[in-house]
Amino acid sequence: MLSEDTHPRTAPRRRLTPEDRRAAILDAAQVLFFAKGWDAVTVADVLAEARISKGGFYHHFSAKEDLLDGVVSRLAEQAVAAAEASRRQCEGDALTRFNAFLAATNRWKAERATELRFIADMIRRPGNELLLQRIDAAVRRAVVPALEAMIRDGAAEGRFDPPDPKLVAEAIVSLTISRREVLRDAIAAADAGAPEAAAARLGAHIAAETALVDRLLGLPPGSVHYCDPAEFGQMMADMACGHAAY
Amino acid sequence: MLSEDTHPRTAPRRRLTPEDRRAAILDAAQVLFFAKGWDAVTVADVLAEARISKGGFYHHFSAKEDLLDGVVSRLAEQAVAAAEASRRQCEGDALTRFNAFLAATNRWKAERATELRFIADMIRRPGNELLLQRIDAAVRRAVVPALEAMIRDGAAEGRFDPPDPKLVAEAIVSLTISRREVLRDAIAAADAGAPEAAAARLGAHIAAETALVDRLLGLPPGSVHYCDPAEFGQMMADMACGHAAY
């Protein structure tokens, strides 16, 4: 009734399996989200990047927000799987395994320094609240149970003495999440021309953080040690060198 | 050119001072946000509730998000002012004043149980991420410096022994913020018909939380005590009785 001719197709498009198509769209979305943020990316952008039409997109995803869940939970699963693997292949007491787990998550983050750098920038910009909230939620969902189980293990072994395993797990995750803001400020400082000061501050921060975790677990100071403060500070401050262009 | 007649005005409207008009719009927005959430409230809704036009609204606020900042920072300022007042009029050592401060914030929340109840419902519903994030940010902005100052005081007095005052302050605020989710679950449980179990769980939670704060501040167990766990649990569980209709 409305279309006289309905045949100006573009190309005879090769078809992917649903899973591959879904993954391809998620890949495109991930790149765009980390580059431009949540609000700034329209579904039209994702459509162009993934080279698919509106109809095709909404065939695989029910809404724009589905992209978030997909991207974020994929990342969180990868991170926790890596950390869990590292912990499992570690022989030693509960504390040693605990440190191995946290060290692995830090390593995972270090390997993704570029994305992290983008995230650190994004949290300053409005319109990304949803993205950040979903990242935090996914991290919590994935990490808290793992931590809680390890803490219970340690308590059963008689090494940890947490007032409440779940609450302690949540507190630890909260600490690592709010580290993001410290990192952001440090990156700003490093960009402003004081990289060594930023590195020192980050090192001091991670030292204080591990001291807090000692206390939360009822351990003597210096028990928890999943990274070298100086190294950590330097590594994070180095992130500021590679600049992001929007 | 496009409007033949431009005179069908509605009413000769009394004019308010800019501050009063702004406050009136904020009042309307606050009611709506806590009743329906962020995404569900359109500026048109606010316009109707505040009985003002689009043009008038955008004369006082630059964007819908300005409403959030206004509403949220107003609330946070009120809360902290109340808590600070309570602390100042308290004679005693740093720990006593600390407890007075936290007790006052709890009392302030209890007085606003209705709004809190709405918030506890809202965090389940999508579209409120921005609202919640802003509330958290405002709470952090307002409370962390106050806590940090008190912790430094206590450390100077030789009573507290925090590894890092600012970090400890942030950890404490993180704990109180994440309490929201515990409260949400408890309310759900109470609504589902197990109010006494919910009260018990809330009591246990706040007990564990204060124990954590003891440790963070380097105090012996039982030092921090800003509410009675049983009372707190009961009070919060009671909130579930009054139901919210959307």
Place this chain on the structure above:
DNA sequence: TTAAATACCGACCGTCGGTCTGTAATAGGG
């Protein structure tokens, strides 16, 4: 008294998430 500034009005607009109708590609039974 009058001109400038301020408060306010409401029609209009652009963008963007989401829908709908219809078509090409695949799967499967005969």
Place this chain on the structure above:
DNA sequence: CCCTATTACAGACCGACGGTCGGTATTTAA
């Protein structure tokens, strides 16, 4: 191998909503 059902996809269209703009009423100041 054809024919049909189903799935994957295309793209025009829509409605909602945040925000703008030209204009009008009210207040202030000179």
